Amino acid sequence: MPLFRFLLLLLPLFELASLILLGQRVGVGATLLWVLGTGLLGLVLIQRQGWSMLQQLQIRMAENRSPFAVLKTGMWWLLAGVLLMIPGLITDTLAIPCLVLALVSRGKPAPGEPGGPTVWKQGNTTIIEGEWRDGEEPRAPRDQRIERD
Template identity: 70%
Template sequence: MAFVRFLLLLLPLIELATLILLGQRVGVAWTLLWVLASGLLGVLIIQRQGWSMLQQVQQRMAQERSPFGILQAGLWGVLAGLLLLFPGLITDALALPCLLLAWRNRNRPGPGEPGGPQVWQRGEHTIIEGEWRSAEPRDSSGPRIDRD
């Protein structure tokens, strides 16, 4: 936990250093334009993703469909907007994979929808189709305890 705190304190200093280096390389005006443009883009993405996600989730819930895919894509988009909102080159670079994940997950079918995992009800339990693989292969030659 102390390492995470250290990284959170170190991130603004690294961002400041990268902005200073960018200012020296391309000029102060272009650096300020970059910071303002990325901040405005972040605000626009947050507004668009937030409202559209809320409306689509309400529609899915009204149709009794799973809102999981919309929530996943929307939250990746909001995270990308937040990263763009903070001034700096590193957070802007981290926002790009978040935007790609939001775009990739935007129309993914949820459980029970056509093209998505199948869902069954068995008594009180809901079963969602999926694949499971053991992390460790079973060793049948080792000691085994059988219970009666």
Template identity: 45%
Template sequence: MPVFALFLIWPLVEIALFVTLGSALGLWLTLLVVLGTGALGVAILRGQGLQSADRLRQRMADLRNPLAVAGSDALRMLAGVLLILPGFLTDALGLLLLVPLVRLLIVAWLARRFSVASMQSDQPARRSDGIVIDGEFTEIDSGRADGGPRPPSGWTRH
């Protein structure tokens, strides 16, 4: 029920903020803020993908824990998505997530709430023993003796 209430209340808060801030800022400045934060969100998402993969790869190559980097990068991507969505509340949350200290605190809070588990087995990993399984196959003819291009499908005019 709380998630449903959130989805019900969120748009109402955004509309109230649009009306309140829109009347204070004026139409053109309101549109400029919405379009500007949307462009900022797109720029963040475009630059974040490859950068995140490189940072994760580097952390794993150095045998360091990649979870803090992954959490921070995920929150930056969430910030980009929130900035793309039109609305002053989503923009404020997106801008807040761009602050490194805020991301660090959220990642630390999430790390305390969740635990990482790993699984191990007593059985050794199975290796291929070189056994080849014989099989038979049948080649299905495509209907063209010359192997040339396909005839027109009938759906196009030639």
């Protein structure tokens, strides 16, 4: 934990150094434009995706559906927006994978939804169906299988 705190303290210094190097390379005006542009983009992402996520969550909860997919996608959008709002090149670079993950997970169904993994309960155990292919193994005897209710 102390290492994480130390890295958090170093992040603004590295961000400042990266902005100074960018300013020397492309000029002060372009660097300021970059910082303002990414900050506004982050603000727009948080604002639009936040309201959209809240509306989708309300719809899913009203329909008694799982909010997992909306929360996962919304989390990536929010994290990307926050990283873009922090001035610096390192956090902007870290925002790119978050944007990619938000776009990739955007249309995927959550467990228990049509098209997603099947979910059922066996006693106190929740089972989420998945696929495993390591080789063809014989099916378990009937008395050892977990059957759907």
